[in-house]
Structure formats: structure tokens, C-alpha cells
Amino acid sequence: MGTASELQSLDKLVSNALSGQDLQEFNRIHYGRISNHELEIKKNNILFGNENHFEIAAYKFPANKEEIRKPRIVKAGVIQNSIAIPTDQPVTKQRCAIFEKIRKIIETAADEGVNILCLQEAWSMPFAFCTREKQPWCEFAESALDGPSTLFLKELAIKYGMIIISPILERDEVHGDTIWNTAVVINEMGKVIGKHRKNHIPRVGDFNESTYYFEGNTGHPVFETSFGKIAVNICYGRHHPLNWLMFGINGAEIVFNPSATVAGLSEHLWAVEARNAAIANSYFTCAINRVGTEKFPNEFTSGDGKTAHKEFGHFYGSSYITAPDGSRTPGLSRVKDGLLIAELDLNLCRQIKDKWGFGMTQRLDLYVNSLSKAVNHDFEPQVVPRD
């Protein structure tokens, strides 16, 4: 799928080029820790991954011991993947093919003890919003409560006692068949405990997603689960610090960022934004991006002077996880399906809040006051004029 010439991994490229003291310094300054704290992966799973063409990587984020609280160890997992069959195949067939690919990776995640798993944005379909064609793509939209994706994942959630976050194209039949970009949260008993709709919708380059759905109306919910307080910031929401902030204010300990974004548009921003959010809000962030190049049956244009084309660009994967202290894992491959696992001690969130004090020093009242002025039509910016 057009990835033969793509670099496999920037992180590996740099790490392989360095050694000894140099590599240590790179790790310390770049990743925020000298050791990546790699976790061992079971041999049978590595073998299974190789057979099925997906990478597995696992790391650990320890926290200090406390006297009163016990460690709160959680295994978080994220999956990045390409689509499974060409986009001109029937909708149901395309979806089922993705299901079968994902089932194998989820089985592996379960065998590695993952407690909370998040899939990529609109995982059960090609990212067809670039086409601006309504059909057949709107046929992928499905009920959050009992659509095919939810039914498929519910079963696995129960089987493996795993919380699964499923970002889909949602069809809201209760409210006039409207379509939303939605993350469905299924708990380890297979119950849909809630959903979050994408708060910020891009209109950039090929990403004219407002053709299909509006800005979300579900606020910034944090889901209290057996494995910590979790939230979902969908894709383009990662460019908005206020979006990250509200999940933090509502108490999130892990914020997943299921995305679909391509090289040429955002790749140099990718390592910056979700990581900055983890730092600023003292929580874990899990940034997930799909992989591969998706080709569509009909040509579309970008409005950027390029000729009409059928390919959207290369989804560069590179999913990674950042801790509240700003240290991060290397990214998954730029070209290959992958499962990234991190063992988190959630106690680290409050430890870092105590250390850095960003909440205490935040002066939220000042900003509420300033921002409430800024939204007014007669707002006068605080500008010291030129003489």
C-alpha cells in the first residue's frame, strides 16, 4: 500500500545511530529517562505478531512508593492499524476484514494482560472523509449502543475482562439520524458506559470533516472505571490545549488520543502535542495514529493546488505514550500495524501534581475573567499601542 519507500521508524533510526554515553544522553534529554523500561513480551505473542504482520512493544512507567496509597498498576494498550481490504469492496466486507485483523491484536493484548485498550479513530472503516462523498461512507455509521463494532468489541471485552474504547462513526437514530465522530467506552463487563463525541472538527487540507459531522455535544466526560479515570480526546482535539485542560480538570488520569493524520500535514507536530498535554495536565496520554495509505475509488481534490488524486497520503502511525512527568515511550512503526502496551502506576499523576504544582499555580480565576471578555464581540485585546 505505497509504504515500501517510507522510513520504518525515526526513533529506531536515531537510537541505532547512537551508542554508549551518547545514547544515554539522547534518552535522558529526548525521552526523559535513560532506560526505556522495556517490558518482556511473551515469545508466543512475538511469533504471532510476526505471522500476522503487527509489531508489539511494551514499556513500564513506575512511580515512587507511598505510605498510604498502594501502587495503582494498570496496563494500557493502544492499537494502530491499516485497513484490511480495498475501499471499493462492500461496506460490510471491509468492516469484517478489519474486525478479523483487530481480533488477533486484541487477543494478543489480552494475553499480555492489558486492562484498558483504545483503538484508532474511526477504526472500523477507511478514513474516507477526504472524499467528501456521502456514499457509501455514511453506511459505515452505526449505533454506539448496539452497532456491529460495539457488538463485536463487547464480546471481547467480556471474554478478556478488558475496557475497550472504540472510536467509530456514530449514527444517532434517536436524534434524527445525525452522524457523529464518537468514542464508545465499553467496560470489562461488556457494558457501554458512555461515549464522547469529538469536540473540535478540522477543516484543513483534505480534512474537511465538517461535511459529515458537527462539533461534539458531550462536553469533557471522564469515565471512572476499575482501572482508573479515563477520557478520550479525539484526533484534531489534540491541537486545542483547552480541550486537554478540561479533561484534566474533570479528573482524568489517562487521556487517549485516537487519531488519523498524515505525513506532510502533521508529522512534525505529532511528538509535541500529546506529550505537552501530559506535562501540562499531569496525566498519561496515549497518542494513536493509523498506518498506511488508503486509496479511494474516485478522485478528490484538496484545494491546495494539487491535481485531483485518489490517495489521501501516508498515515504515519508512530503511536506513543507519555507519562505525567513528561517521559515517553518510543513510537510504534511508521508503516506497520502495532500494539503498544504500557504498564502505568497511576499514582504518578498525583505525585507529579505535588511536585510541579501546575494546578495550584494555574490562576484559573484570572483566565475565566480574561476569556469571558475575549468571547465578547466588543472585546478589546490588551495591547500596548505603538507611540
Add this chain to the structure above:
Amino acid sequence: MGTASELQSLDKLVSNALSGQDLQEFNRIHYGRISNHELEIKKNNILFGNENHFEIAAYKFPANKEEIRKPRIVKAGVIQNSIAIPTDQPVTKQRCAIFEKIRKIIETAADEGVNILCLQEAWSMPFAFCTREKQPWCEFAESALDGPSTLFLKELAIKYGMIIISPILERDEVHGDTIWNTAVVINEMGKVIGKHRKNHIPRVGDFNESTYYFEGNTGHPVFETSFGKIAVNICYGRHHPLNWLMFGINGAEIVFNPSATVAGLSEHLWAVEARNAAIANSYFTCAINRVGTEKFPNEFTSGDGKTAHKEFGHFYGSSYITAPDGSRTPGLSRVKDGLLIAELDLNLCRQIKDKWGFGMTQRLDLYVNSLSKAVNHDFEPQVVPRD
């Protein structure tokens, strides 16, 4: 000053380890552009820098041509430096020694055509706030309008037609001799056009700065100048996305971030935060950090279990500049005084706003509503409870 064993530059380490296509891919993904667009520096200045032990680096950030607006080219400069003589010398002597070192670098900046220059946080003194001793350090505090630092820089501002931002320890004699951490803005006619006081004060590790000064009371001023709209986010304010946001809302095109921060505390965050702010707010950011290790006459403690010590840790320099499109310069040295220059086309700010639309998609009214609830004592976070 204890820097012999320190790595000179992470950026150079990695760039030197790569070549050809690999280096190109690293530059594209890491820096956000394949070429660093280096600007030539005059030979006499390189020689002068070598003689006086400071590095000079200069880069360009071009923008697209527009039909209606002409390019708005501005040369911004930042200076990072160590102190000049030991901290047990008389206050006036210490300050004058720094003046003489800085004068040479400003002369060079002028000869390279710099229009706006920003010095590091509390540039005219050692960063003595770790000691928690009031004297002699409070003697460094000076009037923003006509203290020694302002008088010194006014002269250079006039001589070179340069705007100079001077972050100092301010003594406000009008308001009860209070002390502030303040950036004074001197325009190219030598006039103090205003000042900004540090909005967020750290209480972390050795940084118990609230011993000396309070959170600033000057809001988020943007200074309209002959060379664009500029603002200053002082040091620890870079951890607060709301602080960056308000400067953007008030119209800043370049935000300087004069800092003083040490390895072991923040180095892995350094490349993330000011860069993220440039991306999120579609403006240029200039991150400045001092260099070297400062040794104080008396021991102090950190409250982190370490034994009492006289050294604060290594200020790791690494000053860098980011454009609104998220591309950035390599950092200056981790150990050496330096002058970093970037030729900016300020038109890039609005071009990137038009491209990405972060302002348009920001939903500020939603956040004003949510945050105004969050500041209340009876705030109830939006939490979906566990069954």
C-alpha cells in the same frame, strides 16, 4: 564552571550521527523542515564570537508570498549566557561584569541586523532564588524605568535602533518597595514602553521563588512595535497553556520565553512546551535558557532528600525558536554563551491561522462556560461514575 563533562549539544550529536536520506528524514520529522535555512553570519562576527566565547547561529523562516500584504520581515535575536564572575563578589561588580559580557553580544546582534532582542530571565544577576536568602540578592532588584539595567540597555537600544526586552528583578518603589520578576520592554528609541510581570511562580525543587515575589499583576500585555506585536511569557509560565493562550488572544506574533531552568528538572520538557505553544497559538516562540552552573557562598537545601549544597545544577541553555507552523531551529549550545538569530516573516502567523483554523475551531464560549464552573468551590467534575 562544572560544564566540562556536559554534552555540548544534543541537536548536533544527532545530526552528526546521521547523513543523507536519514538526516533528511530526521530534519523533516523532528525539525519540521528538511533544510534549516541557515543564514550566513559575517566572518568578523564569527571571529569576535570565538574570541569572546559565544556561539552565533542564524536561521530563516520564510512565508508564502501574498497579493495584498507585503512580507513583514523581522530579525529576532535571543541571548543565553552564564554569569561573569563568582557570586561572592560585590553586587555592583557582578552586574557590571555581566553588562560587559552582554554588551559584546548585543553589538554582534546589531551588526547582524537584529531588530528585536530578548535577554534571559533575571539576566543581570545570578539566579540566586534557590538560596532563599534575602541578602545580598534583593540588592539586585532595580527600577524598571531607570534602574542600572534599563539605563544600560536604553543606550544600546538607541545606538542600534533595536527593541530590547530586559527581564530583571524589579523593585517597585511606588508600591511599597515590592519586588517582582519583570520583563521591561525598551523600544528602538530607548523608551520603556511597558513591562510584564511573571504570571506563574514556581514552587518546585530548588525553585521556591515565591520567597521573593508574587504572581504578576500585569495581565497579558501585547506590545505593538515597529517590528510586530510581541509579548513575554516568563519562565515557569511556559508550563501553563492558558498563559500562552491569552498572549495569542491579545494578538501576539512573537512570544519570548526568557527562562532559567536546570538539567534534571526540566530538560526533557524544554523542546516540547514553547514549541507546542507556537503550534497551538499560530505565533513564533523564542525559548531562552541561561547556561552554566552557579555556585553560591552558603549552602542551601532542596527538600528532596539531597544533602545541602552550594550549586544549583546545570543551566542547559539550548535556546531555540519555533515558527507558527511548528518548524523550529536547532538549539544553541548546552554549555556556552550564545546568540540565536532568526529572520521571521510575520505573515506566516496569519497564513497558518488560515490553514489550520485553530482560532475558528476553538469553541472559546464552551470553555468559558466550563471553566467558570470549575473555579467554584462546589464544582462537580463531569464524571461518569463506575457502576
